[in-house]
Structure formats: structure tokens, C-alpha cells
Amino acid sequence: MTTALRTDRYELTMLEAALRSGRAGRDCVFEVFGRRLPGGRRYGVLAGTGRVLDAITAFRFGQAELDWLADERVVDDATLAYLADYRFTGQVEGYREGEVYMPGSPLLTVRGTFAEAVLLETVVLSVLNYDSAVATAAARMVSAAEGHPIAEMGSRRTGEHAAVAAARAAYIAGFSATSNLEAGRTWGIPTMGTAAHAFTLLHDSEEEAFRAQVAALGVGTTLLVDTYDVRQGVETAVRVAGPQLGGVRLDSGDLPTLVRETRAQLDALGATGTRITVTSDLDEHAIAALRGTPVDAFGVGTSVVTGAGAPASGFVYKLVARRDGTGADGGAWKPVAKNSVGKRSVGGAKRAERLLRDGVAVAERVVVDDDGDGIPERDAADAARAEGLTARPLTATLMRDGEPDPQWLGPEGVRAARAHCAAAVGELPAAALRLSPGDPALPLVTA
Known part of the structure; x- marks a missing residue:
């Protein structure tokens, strides 16, 4: 073209x-x-x-x-x-x-x-x-994350062509993956993604939604646990997937506090290897504020595709x-x-x-x-x-x-x-x- x-x-x-x-x-x-x-x-x-x-x-x-x-x-x-x-x-x-x-x-x-x-x-x-x-915004986020992986997931916050360019630039700056499939196809960037809150709301209960996701994607999947109550969501996730559950995702609330509480709850349930991924309008400052917490990975959307201001x-x-x-x-x-x-x-x-x-x-x-x-x-x-x-x-x-x-x-x-x-x-x-x-x-x- x-x-x-x-x-x-x-x-x-x-x-x-x-x-x-x-x-x-x-x-x-x-x-x-x-x-x-x-x-x-x-x-x-x-x-x-x-x-x-x-x-x-x-x-x-x-x-x-x-x-x-x-x-x-x-x-x-x-x-x-x-x-x-x-x-x-x-x-x-x-x-x-x-x-x-x-x-x-x-x-x-x-x-x-x-x-x-x-x-x-x-x-x-x-x-x-x-x-x-x-790329400049992404590089600052990578530095703030201190070695923890970060996924780019901002396609819905920019133009459809810019979304592919943003995924490419963020990956060059050190992001580990993107949610954008065209960026994966065109530029060879690893892609990721599991489920949104809509998937939980589709089912008659959170447990039913988790069982459906695990049945489709296996126990190594990441379950979104904050649609209703985080503590109940974590308990249900481990009960459904077992202690081999791959990960849980937190997308709202007081993240530094929730990460610590979730880690303690997972460990108490025997899911010591289950990873915690945090999303929710993160930027480099929010990522830096999570230093010292047991967070395992980040997902960033709006901030990275808009150059963090x-x-x-x-x-x-x-x-x-x-x-x-x-x-x-x-x-x-x-x-x-x-x-x-x-x-x-x-x-x-x-x-x-x-x-x-x-x-x-x-x-x-x-x-x-x-x-x-x-x-x-x-x-x-x-x-x-x-x-x-x-x-x-x-x-x-x-x-x-x-x-x-x-x-x-x-x-x-x-x-x-x-x-x-x-x-x-x-x-x-x-x-x-x-x-x-x-x-x-x-x-x-x-x-």
C-alpha cells in the first residue's frame, strides 16, 4: 500500500x-x-x-x-x-x-x-x-518494574493502526508481550490474553466461569478474581483449578494492599506457585509504587499507548x-x-x-x-x-x-x-x- x-x-x-x-x-x-x-x-x-x-x-x-x-x-x-x-x-x-x-x-x-x-x-x-x-514511556515502565514482565494491552485506547505500532514500540523498549494479534502476526511479538470481566458476568456464577475457562485453557491459565469480591474470587479460583493454578489477575482497588493480601491467601491455600498479575490503569509511577510487593507481572494499557502523557x-x-x-x-x-x-x-x-x-x-x-x-x-x-x-x-x-x-x-x-x-x-x-x-x-x- x-x-x-x-x-x-x-x-x-x-x-x-x-x-x-x-x-x-x-x-x-x-x-x-x-x-x-x-x-x-x-x-x-x-x-x-x-x-x-x-x-x-x-x-x-x-x-x-x-x-x-x-x-x-x-x-x-x-x-x-x-x-x-x-x-x-x-x-x-x-x-x-x-x-x-x-x-x-x-x-x-x-x-x-x-x-x-x-x-x-x-x-x-x-x-x-x-x-x-x-518507546520512551515504555522504557521508563520497564525500569520501574525492575525485571518483572510487562504486557502491552492498550489497543482499545488508541487508533487501530496506532495500536499495532504501539505494541511494536513497547516491545522494543522491553515489554514482554502484547494483546494485539496483528502486532504478533506482523512483527513477531509474543501475544497474551485470557478473559475479561464480561466472561465472568456471562455465567451464572463466578465458579461456573472459572470452570469453563480452566476447561478450555488448562490450570495454567490466569483467572480474573476481582469481578465481585477479591478474597472470595481467590478462594474459588484455587478450589476450581487446584494449587497448580497459573495465575490470578487484579484489576481494581488498592493494589499494593490487595497484592500482599492475595499472596498471603494463595500461600495459605497451598498455591505458592500461582503468580499475581496487576493491571488497572498503570503507569510508571503506579508500577514503582508496587515495588517491594509480591507482584509477579504487570499489564499496561492507556498509559503506554498515549506516551504516558x-x-x-x-x-x-x-x-x-x-x-x-x-x-x-x-x-x-x-x-x-x-x-x-x-x-x-x-x-x-x-x-x-x-x-x-x-x-x-x-x-x-x-x-x-x-x-x-x-x-x-x-x-x-x-x-x-x-x-x-x-x-x-x-x-x-x-x-x-x-x-x-x-x-x-x-x-x-x-x-x-x-x-x-x-x-x-x-x-x-x-x-x-x-x-x-x-x-x-x-x-x-x-x-
Whole structure:
């Protein structure tokens, strides 16, 4: 399915004007970055990169799209002729999916002609802004859970397409499973789910409902015990399934108190191996409040798919360098930057590296390359060693000549991003994992 019309009208009107002015063929460098971290968070997690590569590959104007643009008189005939043959043939570099980022991090660099690259702004930002918001919130919840598994179950709290993207982003950030079957099919994410309160209410008694569920799913299932009275529900659950009952779920009430009481009751009934899963509008702060209780697993819905109050990451897509001319040599590269009040950008193509001391991140260094080729004029590793640090490159090639590197795509790309996220968060200093508002965990320095 084409992604060509998942864009804003002004992308096409800029293209039309640039074709008329003769500047559409200028080689350009666009960059995605964020000016700040939403909500005073101390780090962000980049997600959606693999989906962006898919979206760029699918950015094609078929006859149906061209006919609609013509009927609506969005652009002129010359622009329609350009769009009919549009294929992105440029380069894309950026942070690996799952990477930790700071304000000003050069997250994605798109190189191509102005005409090729400007059309991608909206589709790139719509993916990265949402997916990274979910991943950042999810990473904070994973840290708060201190190793306990968390399932994503927020499909009913967002759009049907966003639900699949959210499950993917949460899994990259460390969630263990999703309730969304399409996310499982498309991205290879483990799926989970048993029964809602409606299943209990369908039957003439709680005991009858539990017996039906156990008969269908086995004694290893998880029974929802708070439809009526939690204590009675736990007693009925163990009586029906026996002490081998897999788990019980609590979805309401004073959770810290209920978890302790439920654990004591289960143990007294001989169900010492029965796990306790907690749901009920959890976020990272509610999860942290359950530390020290005998909770075994969490399920999070609304909070994770809405970015825990920050549903967009605040990323922008800005032109940072261009050539003076067009054609084979194109002329010299020129850094360009926006200088608006409160929205100043830094011109020039960039690469980045994470500086570490004894395996702990201490800074993020951005190398500005004024000649536009993105290649630093020094050896980053040697420079870091001179400072008693090690440097981990953050910028990788994602797409070359319009073709994405397959390692970033599909379920395999998601699994790689999940592993990379765990490693990147693991490098952060301990203060970065605090849930209270604060400054970014790492300073950004330029070279």
C-alpha cells in the first residue's frame, strides 16, 4: 500500500514551487531531531526506524493518487509528471532503532535532492514522533518494574493502526508481550490474553466461569478474581483449578494492599506457585509504587499507548545543508539553519557518538561536518582515548541509493532493536532512571 498521500499538502506545493524556481534538483541534507525531552524526562528511546524505511520504500504515486491530486488541483501538470516517476534514490543514516537519545541528537539524516527529500517530512515524523513517545514511556515502565514482565494491552485506547505500532514500540523498549494479534502476526511479538470481566458476568456464577475457562485453557491459565469480591474470587479460583493454578489477575482497588493480601491467601491455600498479575490503569509511577510487593507481572494499557502523557516526541525535520548548484558536481556544500526565536537549529551534516567511561555513558558528542559528506575529519576512537574515554558510534547507514538495509526490517529488525535498547539503557548512569522530572541524563557536546 502506498504511503504517498500520508503527507501534508505543503510538501507538494513546495515541490511545485521548487520545480518552477529551478532549485528542486539541489542536493540537500535533512535532519530529524528533538529540541527537548517531553515532561522533563531524562532520556528518550528512538523507535519506528524500521517502519520509516518501509514507508519510504512504499512512497509511490500510482494512477489513483495522481488522479485525485489532479481532480483536487493540488499541484500543476508538471509536478504531477514528476510525481508519477517519483522514487527515493537517496541515502538515509541515523541512530539504530532502540537507541537512547538526548535533545539535539541527529536521529535521522536524509540525503537526496530537495524534491526527493522534502516529500518525506510528514510520513517520517508521523512514525518517529509517535513510536518514540511510546518507546520512551515504555522504557521508563520497564525500569520501574525492575525485571518483572510487562504486557502491552492498550489497543482499545488508541487508533487501530496506532495500536499495532504501539505494541511494536513497547516491545522494543522491553515489554514482554502484547494483546494485539496483528502486532504478533506482523512483527513477531509474543501475544497474551485470557478473559475479561464480561466472561465472568456471562455465567451464572463466578465458579461456573472459572470452570469453563480452566476447561478450555488448562490450570495454567490466569483467572480474573476481582469481578465481585477479591478474597472470595481467590478462594474459588484455587478450589476450581487446584494449587497448580497459573495465575490470578487484579484489576481494581488498592493494589499494593490487595497484592500482599492475595499472596498471603494463595500461600495459605497451598498455591505458592500461582503468580499475581496487576493491571488497572498503570503507569510508571503506579508500577514503582508496587515495588517491594509480591507482584509477579504487570499489564499496561492507556498509559503506554498515549506516551504516558507525552503522546508525541517533539521531533522536527529540518534542512541543515545544501549544495550551491545542481547537476553532476552540484557546487560547494553550504550549512543552513533556522534562527527563529526559541527554534534555532544547527546547520551542517552530522554524526554522533556516545562517550563512555568504564562502560557508563558520560556524554553524547555530535560531529558537525561542514563539507556535507557526513564523514568526520578525525578518528573518533583516537580522540576519545586521548580523553580517557571510549566512543561508541551512534550513526549507522540505514538506506543506500533508495534501498533499505534488510537488517533493520521486519521481525528480525524488531528483535535487534529490542536487544539494542536494553544495552543502550544499560549504559546510562543511575540518575537517568529516576522517574522525577530532571535535566537530560547526558550533555550534548559538539566537535
